[in-house]
Amino acid sequence: MVVLCACSHHSSRSLRVVSAITRSPSFGPPRSHVLDVEVDHARKTIFAFDILVYDGRDLRGDRAADLNARLAWLRSALPVLSDGWTVVEKEYHDYRWGMRATLDSVMGPHSDGLIFVPEGEPYPTRCQWKTLLKWKPPSHNSIDFLLDKDRVLCVGDVNGSVVPFRPQLPLDASRVRPPPACRDIVQCVLAPDGRRFEALRVRTDKPRPNFKTVALNIWKSMKQPLDLHRLNISGHQAVWTHHGFLKNQLAQQCASAGPTNVLELALELDGGGAVRDNTRWTRLGCRVVSKDLEEFLNGDAQAEGSSTLTYIRTLCGTRW
Incomplete structure (x- = not known):
């Protein structure tokens, strides 16, 4: 058997x-x-x-x-x-x-x-x-949602129930004919602008949506896609390369609202890592103040006779 x-x-x-x-x-x-x-x-x-x-x-x-x-x-x-x-x-x-x-x-x-x-x-x-x-490549990285009567995208929860997915984005189902109906399982990808989901098809072969933890993991990979060609290099270099890619994304998100003051707390400030991070921030128009983390934690703020938060504001200015 x-x-x-x-x-x-x-x-x-x-x-x-x-x-x-x-x-x-x-x-x-x-x-x-x-x-x-x-x-x-x-x-x-x-x-x-x-x-x-x-x-x-x-x-x-x-x-x-x-x-x-x-x-x-x-x-x-x-x-x-x-x-x-x-x-x-x-x-x-x-x-x-x-x-x-x-x-x-x-x-x-x-x-x-x-x-x-x-x-x-x-x-x-x-x-x-x-x-x-x-x-999956970004063009195929998808989440299977259940579409409820209010066109809210839902994912699976315990005991076979469903809950609204968070974050909830608008659904563009213009490519699917006939349009998805209530209780349909809809396979969706993230639109290139990152502001809406695009429906690829109705999953007639699937009775339930992705479970909420699975959907959230896929969402994270949509927001921070992994370029597998980066893994063509070996050893720690592959980890460093992908780590730098993620740090660039985070820095761009932080600086997207305009010029920002950045306090860099790092070990061994004379090392190359801190220099590369400073370059990353200044390239985005940020003002960077670097302090050795160990010295900072061992009493720089106390030596100035002020609270840690006041000391940070003194170092970096008032735009916090």
């Missing part, structure tokens, strides 16, 4: 299915498997990319069942279906050979993103796989 779980790692549905099956006395015989899959209805193809139960053995949380072991078991467990449906193994790529080469080879017309799966971990026992990364 083979059970196919067509669901994401952020859903508890697959875990409930597995728990119910592994508790069943009839689930003991060999050749009983539970696979994690994606279903392509247009091509009548089921893509299997992981296995949760093999020969009646629950692999979740089993440290011996890392990704390579699970893929070997998956290949031997792929079923043969009738009615024109095909089950194939989803292809994995080792991106350590170069992110640009990986993107060029896998981002085709039928691909809308990538999933980075930890190689040395078992399939999780909990509903959320915290070390698994799902990535």
